[in-house]
Amino acid sequence: MTTRWLTPEEQRAWRAYIAASHLLEDAIDRQLQQDAGMPHLYYSILANLSEAPERRLRMTDLAERTKITRSRLTYAVTRLEKDGAVRREGCPEDRRGSTAVLTDEGTALLERTAPGHVETVRATLFDHLTPEQVGQLEEICAGVARGIQGDGPRTAGDDVPWLRRSSTPCS
Amino acid sequence: MTTRWLTPEEQRAWRAYIAASHLLEDAIDRQLQQDAGMPHLYYSILANLSEAPERRLRMTDLAERTKITRSRLTYAVTRLEKDGAVRREGCPEDRRGSTAVLTDEGTALLERTAPGHVETVRATLFDHLTPEQVGQLEEICAGVARGIQGDGPRTAGDDVPWLRRSSTPCS
DNA sequence: TAGGTTTGCTTCAAACTTGAACCAAGTCCG
DNA sequence: CGGACTTGGTTCAAGTTTGAAGCAAACCTA
Numbered sequence: 001m002t003t004r005w006l007t008p009e010e011q012r013a014w015r016a017y018i019a020a021s022h023l024l025e026d027a028i029d030r031q032l033q034q035d036a037g038m039p040h041l042y043y044s045i046l047a048n049l050s051e052a053p054e055r056r057l058r059m060t061d062l063a064e065r066t067k068i069t070r071s072r073l074t075y076a077v078t079r080l081e082k083d084g085a086v087r088r089e090g091c092p093e094d095r096r097g098s099t100a101v102l103t104d105e106g107t108a109l110l111e112r113t114a115p116g117h118v119e120t121v122r123a124t125l126f127d128h129l130t131p132e133q134v135g136q137l138e139e140i141c142a143g144v145a146r147g148i149q150g151d152g153p154r155t156a157g158d159d160v161p162w163l164r165r166s167s168t169p170c171s
Numbered sequence: 172m173t174t175r176w177l178t179p180e181e182q183r184a185w186r187a188y189i190a191a192s193h194l195l196e197d198a199i200d201r202q203l204q205q206d207a208g209m210p211h212l213y214y215s216i217l218a219n220l221s222e223a224p225e226r227r228l229r230m231t232d233l234a235e236r237t238k239i240t241r242s243r244l245t246y247a248v249t250r251l252e253k254d255g256a257v258r259r260e261g262c263p264e265d266r267r268g269s270t271a272v273l274t275d276e277g278t279a280l281l282e283r284t285a286p287g288h289v290e291t292v293r294a295t296l297f298d299h300l301t302p303e304q305v306g307q308l309e310e311i312c313a314g315v316a317r318g319i320q321g322d323g324p325r326t327a328g329d330d331v332p333w334l335r336r337s338s339t340p341c342s
Numbered sequence: 343t344a345g346g347t348t349t350g351c352t353t354c355a356a357a358c359t360t361g362a363a364c365c366a367a368g369t370c371c372g
Numbered sequence: 373c374g375g376a377c378t379t380g381g382t383t384c385a386a387g388t389t390t391g392a393a394g395c396a397a398a399c400c401t402a
Contacts, residue, residue, distance in 0.1 A: 003286040010297055013305045016312035017296075018215065021192050022238035023319040033360090039388080044189065044342045060350060067193035072389060074352055079387090096350045096397045115174040125188075126181055128318035129311060134184045136307040140300060141187035147299035148194040171215045204390090210358080231380060243359060245382055250357090267367045267380045 018171055024124055031120040036113040038083075041068065042076055043117065046085060046110050049102035056101040058091065085109055189342055195295055202291040207284040209254075212239065213247055214288065217256055217281050220273035227272040229262065256280055 006014060029040050036043055048065050049055050057065070063073045077100050080086040085106030091097035102110075126134065177185060200211050207214055219236050220226050228236070234244045248271050251257040256277030262268030273281075297305065 003289055004293060005289055006292070006297070009302070009305050009309070013309035013312070014292060014296070016309045016316060019238050020312035020315040020319075021196075023316055025192075026238075027319055029360095039360095041388095047342045058350085067190050067197075069390075070351065071353085071391075075388070078352095091350095094350080094398075096395095098351060118174055118176055121177070121185060122175060124319050125185070125315055126177070128314045131180070133307070133311050133314075134180050136304070137311055138180070138184035138187045140304050140308055141184070141191035143299045143304075144191040144296060145187060145194055148191075148198055148295050171218045200390095210390095212358095229380085230382095240360075241381065242361075242383085246358070249382095262380095265368075265380075267365095269381060 015171060027124045028117075028120055032113070032117060035116045036109065038080075041066070041072075042080060043110075043113070045073070045076055045080065045100075046102060046106055049086070049100060050107060050110055054101075055107070056089070056099050059098050059100060062100055080106070186342060198295045199288075199291055203284070203288060206287045207280065209251075212237070212243075213251060214281075214284070216244070216247055216251065216271075217273060217277055220257070220271060221278060221281055225272075226278070227260070227270050230269050230271060233271055251277070 025040065032038060032040050032043050044066055045062065048062060049057055059070065059073060059077070062077075063070045066073070068076075077086055077088065081088060085103060087101045087103050089099045089101055091099055129137065196211065203209060203211050203214050215237055216233065219233060220228055230241065230244060230248070233248075234241045237244070239247075248257055248259065252259060256274060258272045258274050260270045260272055262270055300308065
């Protein structure tokens, strides 16, 4: 099949997305590294645990929720365990399993650092969005996530005959 | 100041964004690693060079365009140079400077792998977006990027009195 | 119930990223 | 000029990520 290159609109969107996501992640990582001593992903792991019943989650569930690989999670939890923010426990029902538990210390850290984090998310993201755009962003991202995960049920743009407009490598 | 927590809408948007961006980057990295033997960022560096006049750019310019740190770029260009995709040249006007030049081999690699990459960007992102959403995404991202970079001229949402709605750590 | 497969998680080496420290070369005044 | 500061880029160690390989418990299925 001959390549369906990106239209100019798509290119602009793609470039803008790349730029924004880099800038956003960098800013948030920097702030959390400063104030919580860990990168964003690690903070997210703690945040996810804090919302789970009993503040505990099986490793695979946690990987699922955070959208990261199991090996990445293993490394992260090992570090967080060294920090004392998380504790590992074996599963009674499935002896292969391992459960990550947010410790009191981890909870305290989260409570201490959440305001600064939220403030940064606001300053970097939501302060630049109108309420409508917040909704649009959610829909866009939810659709994309659904599309990538299921990879079956497409939502939009199927079978659209795209014209060849340009041939830049698109970043 | 008492923390302005995220509203439920903002939380949903934020979570969806985190998930989508992880999934997207993972998918694209995997494909490019497969087909081009390098992660997305490295491909982007080549793509940026390919669009520059004479296919050459000062290191700092390149870092600027790709939104990454100079040290990250140094490492990346060193690797790409080993691969033969890029060559370094000194600047005549400013002898501190260094210029990255896309080689013919790099150009060929780009031409060879661009179709697959574009296809992946489509499959993971644009196939799930309506044309309006493409425009919305661009506006959102452009605004966010502008906001983070300049950090001065805000575009929307300034001085809005947010109500305290929830206190989850928000990921 | 033994063999084969899957599932849950870890391990390991190689690659990549980070941020601070560093080295020149340019620039600015006094 | 000559020191102080800035700018362009690299280096280094410590931390993180990747993907393939490994290991053991659970799940078949004959």
